[in-house]
Amino acid sequence: MRITPLILLLLSLSFPLLGAAPAQADLRITRDHGGYVSEYKEKYQRIRDRHERVIIDGICNSACTLVFGIVPLNKICVTPRASIGFHQAYYDKAFTFGIKVTSAEGTADLMSYYPDTVKDWIRRNGGLTTEMKKIKNGVDLWKIVDPCPEEF
Template sequence: MRGLAFLVLAVLAVGATPAEAVLRITRDHGGYVEEYKAKYERVRAKGERVVIDGICNSACTLVFGIVPPSKVCVTPRASIGLHQAYYDKAFTFGIKVTSVEGTSDLMSYYPQTVKDWIRRNGGLTHDMKKIKNGPDLWKIVDPCPEDF
């Protein structure tokens, strides 16, 4: 009997795979671009899934250019917000100062679907342009399967 139990455990261990990790984004207003690049490169390297289940604004949207599209999805609560990059206000006396270089860097990461939406909607500006869940967002990223 002991041998049978060992055999069953061995078969289960061989067939078992670790649960796929999921990064769930619910209220992310962005931040430093370099930090998001590093974060999403780690997510990509680990093969994790990303579920956008709320707000994903600013640098958060780099997920679309770094994590493979097959690993990213949106729930009905998802929305994204895009705008030009700007310098840290701590260094500009609290004033938003656009960074042409930073904006160009952001755009270089975005897939064509994001670039197309930006172009159709007047380009990136100082103001946040939002895409709520629906056909416009689904052209960029697939809706999540129901189990998410």
């Protein structure tokens, strides 16, 4: 095939378009019991910065719930299997000999990330405690985040 000036022009115009929009990927949360807050902050900031979507399709407990405060709510949806769990932050270090020691500072940090809709639900349900407080899919969860379209 002979490359003509017209083909070169078309190619030069099309290559920039290929890189113009970043590829969208979805994070599907199905069984996330949480972990280190700092790791979740970094993970969700990357997702936010890439404009990716998050589909909560199962358990999202503890540090996983930071998704509501870092990723824009219009980029998050919940399926009928969604379950969200909140509790106080705690230290889980070797120096505590396996005993969970609650952290007022860590709990305040978690709360500072949550949008008002999450904070309101937590307050209406007695605040954060050592016990897991869960929102199962339904009206209470839909007041915070939209249900996913059926194709998810």
